[in-house]
Amino acid sequence: MAQQSGNNGSDLGFEADLFKTADKLRGNMEPSDYKHVALGLIFLKHISDSFEAKRAELLADYPDGAEDPDEYAAENVFWVPKAGRWSHLQANAKKSDIGKLIDAAMIAIEKENPSLKGVLPKEYARPGLNAVMLGELIDLISGITLHEGKDKSRDVLGRVYEYFLGQFAGSEGKRGGEFYTPRSVVRTMVEMLEPHKGRVYDPCCGSGGMFVQSEKFIEAHEGRIGDIAIYGQESNYTTWRLAKMNLAVRGIDADIRWNSEGSFHKDELRDLRFDYILANPPFNISDWGGDKLREDGRWKFGIPPVGNANFAWLQHIHHHLAPNGTAGVVLANGAMSSSQSGEGEIRKAMIEGDVIDCMIALPGQLFYSTQIPACLWFLAKNKKNHGFRDRSGEILFINARELGHMVDRTRREFSSDDITKIAETYHRWREGRDYEDVPGFCKSASLEEVRSHGHVLTPGRYVGAEELEDDGISFEERFAELTGILEKQLDESQEMAVLIRKKLAMVTGK
Numbered sequence: 001m002a003q004q005s006g007n008n009g010s011d012l013g014f015e016a017d018l019f020k021t022a023d024k025l026r027g028n029m030e031p032s033d034y035k036h037v038a039l040g041l042i043f044l045k046h047i048s049d050s051f052e053a054k055r056a057e058l059l060a061d062y063p064d065g066a067e068d069p070d071e072y073a074a075e076n077v078f079w080v081p082k083a084g085r086w087s088h089l090q091a092n093a094k095k096s097d098i099g100k101l102i103d104a105a106m107i108a109i110e111k112e113n114p115s116l117k118g119v120l121p122k123e124y125a126r127p128g129l130n131a132v133m134l135g136e137l138i139d140l141i142s143g144i145t146l147h148e149g150k151d152k153s154r155d156v157l158g159r160v161y162e163y164f165l166g167q168f169a170g171s172e173g174k175r176g177g178e179f180y181t182p183r184s185v186v187r188t189m190v191e192m193l194e195p196h197k198g199r200v201y202d203p204c205c206g207s208g209g210m211f212v213q214s215e216k217f218i219e220a221h222e223g224r225i226g227d228i229a230i231y232g233q234e235s236n237y238t239t240w241r242l243a244k245m246n247l248a249v250r251g252i253d254a255d256i257r258w259n260s261e262g263s264f265h266k267d268e269l270r271d272l273r274f275d276y277i278l279a280n281p282p283f284n285i286s287d288w289g290g291d292k293l294r295e296d297g298r299w300k301f302g303i304p305p306v307g308n309a310n311f312a313w314l315q316h317i318h319h320h321l322a323p324n325g326t327a328g329v330v331l332a333n334g335a336m337s338s339s340q341s342g343e344g345e346i347r348k349a350m351i352e353g354d355v356i357d358c359m360i361a362l363p364g365q366l367f368y369s370t371q372i373p374a375c376l377w378f379l380a381k382n383k384k385n386h387g388f389r390d391r392s393g394e395i396l397f398i399n400a401r402e403l404g405h406m407v408d409r410t411r412r413e414f415s416s417d418d419i420t421k422i423a424e425t426y427h428r429w430r431e432g433r434d435y436e437d438v439p440g441f442c443k444s445a446s447l448e449e450v451r452s453h454g455h456v457l458t459p460g461r462y463v464g465a466e467e468l469e470d471d472g473i474s475f476e477e478r479f480a481e482l483t484g485i486l487e488k489q490l491d492e493s494q495e496m497a498v499l500i501r502k503k504l505a506m507v508t509g510k
Contacts, residue, residue: 015163021140022164023171025133031171036238037129038137039164040121043245044105045141046157047078048086050251069112076251078116084109090142093135099125102134119244158212158250165207165246170411180206181280181330182366184404184414186213189278189328191423192358192378197227198275203263203316205232205256208243210278215252230254231269235262263316264309265289274320277327281313283374284332288312301349305341310334314377315346318355321381326357329377333361336375336457348455351395351447355379358396358426361459363404365412373401375459378426389432393447396429397459398422399440439464 026034054077058066065071069079082088084105092101102124110116124134144160162183169180190213202210211230218228230252234240240258247254257268288309293299298319304312310331317327336359338344350356358378367374383391400422404412414422425442428435437443443462453461 015160018140018144018160019164019167022137023167025137025140027130027133029128031168035164035168036121037124037134039161039168039242039245040106040124041102041137041141042144042157042161042164043120043249044084044089044102044109045086045144046161046249047109048080048084049157050077051080052085052087076253078109078248079112081108081112084112086142089138093138095135096131097125098131098134098138099129116244116248119241121241161246161249162209162212165209165242170408181209182411182413183209183213184419185280185330185362185366186210186278188360188414188419188422189330189376190214190217191419192376192426193276193278193326193328194427195228195276195278199229199231199272199322200276200278201230201269201272201274201320202232202277202279203313203320204279204281205234205243206239206280208232208246208254208256210280211247211252211254212250214276214278215250230256231272231274232256233263233268234258235260262288264293264312267316269320272320273322273325275322275325277317277320277325277329279313279317279327280330281309283310284334285309301353302342302346304346305343307341308343311343311346314350314379318350318379318381321379323381324387325381327377327379329379330374331377333373333375333458335377336361344455347457351450351455351457354383354392354447355381356395356457357383357391357430358398359457359459360398360422361401363401363412365406365410366404366414388430391430395445395447395450395457396426397443397445397457397462398425399442399459399463401460437463 022038029037051072054072054075055066058071062071072079083101089098089101089105092098095101103122106120106122106124110118110120123129144156165180166183186209189210195214195217200211200214202208205211211232214228214230218224230247232243232254234243234256235258237258237260240256243256247256259266259268286307286309290304290306290309290312293312294303298315299312300319301315302311304310304315313331314329314335317329321327335343335347338347356377357380358376360376360378362374362376364373380391383394400414400418403418403421404414407413425435425438429442429444435444440463443459443464445462449462450457
């Protein structure tokens with residue numbers, strides 16, 4: 001596992017070794033299953049540590065309050081009953097029924113904390129989980145924050161949780177990309193938008209990485225965490241649970257909604273508008289149910305095609321922006337130039353409507369879910385009034401395809417210097433200070449120039465880089481994308497075959 005501390009300065013230094021050790025304990029268990037086992041225990045350790053630290057304070061200063069749940073809630077600390085405390089599990093880690101004790105701990109914690117209802121994993125007693133492995137994992141996690149103070153403990157466990165999320169996403173490959181956006185991509189988006197005050201929203205929030213990085217931005221710039229309010233929605237129940245734990249382990253209060261219908265068909269936050277939106281929607285999703293939404297009021301720039309949700313996501317996000325709101329969205333490269341099924345006309349309407357602020361071409365191999373390069377779209381509801389210069393009739397194009405470094409055999413990552421280069425270019429352009437076009441890297445293009453390129457938004461056409469194919473994707477990249485789609489379909493068919501065999505066995509008793 002590649003150690004990344006030298007690249008971005010944000011890792012603890014021991015996470016890689018810690019994950020290697022934890023991964024060895026996994027044995028033959030699938031990463032997708034083991035993920036919930038390990039992350040659930042890390043979360044349990046976190047809330048137990050926070051509880052014990054607060055309890056120690058109360059016993060010293062106000063003993064009568066040590067058993068009052070309200071005293072803990074006042075400081076955003078979960079109340080942990082005796083059966084759920086880490087010390088109880090650690091003392092019984094070597095027992096054969098440790099799985100039952102962990103499940104009982106999770107149930108007890110959910111009962112005392114309504115906000116965690118249905119969130120925590122409770123399948124540690126199932127036959128497929130080895131009790132010895134669970135005991136060793138408890139011992140491993142027990143040492144993470146040994147001798148750390150309360151605030152340091154929370155930070156350490158939060159960063160370990162985040163690191164483990166990323167490593168599990170890598171282990172799961174394409175499936176991992178469905179719940180996790182690589183940290184360096186999220187950091188780029190957050191540094192670009194600078195969410196410092198107001199409402200932050202993600203309509204397909206995955207495991208909540210956008211929110212964690214937004215809070216980190218506030219902390220890094222010595223702002224007040226309470227100055228932003230966080231909202232999100234997720235359609236995958238398992239992923240929603242990961243997000244809830246990821247935010248709770250960071251002490252982040254957020255309104256994250258779940259329903260199986262998703263943001264298009266059951267917009268949980270229909271009446272809210274947001275100052276900042278950050279999103280990484282699933283690329284080129286074809287089964288989004290667009291045929292049932294042909295008359296939807298969100299389609300200001302045109303009805304999105306039934307067979308591809310890219311422009312549905314863009315318009316849903318634009319619809320939810322506050323009058324001076326800004327958004328950053330990850331999309332497949334094809335959205336920059338496609339003219340199929342009316343997509344070109346929608347893109348043209350968005351350009352002519354002057355809602356596109358900046359376009360960034362990303363290098364390949366940044367994502368777990370696909371090897372092809374993607375792009376970032378930055379939208380602005382009002383280019384004339386957001387505390388910056390009037391950018392009406394202009395779009396900034398950045399070609400970041402040559403940035404980044406390989407962190408392992410298959411994946412690329414932006415360094416802190418790369419992120420600073422991209423974000424500072426945008427900020428100088430947006431604020432009107434010392435910005436200059438850089439051939440091959442960035443170009444401020446007028447609306448007339450974009451029209452001359454047929455309303456195609458591929459940065460290479462503007463910055464002077466080597467001309468890309470019409471859809472911005474090379475043959476090799478397109479082949480890799482199609483191969484990935486085929487692999488996913490084969491995986492799904494194999495899973496379906498296993499499910500059918502299980503159902504038949506239940507019916508026939510064989």
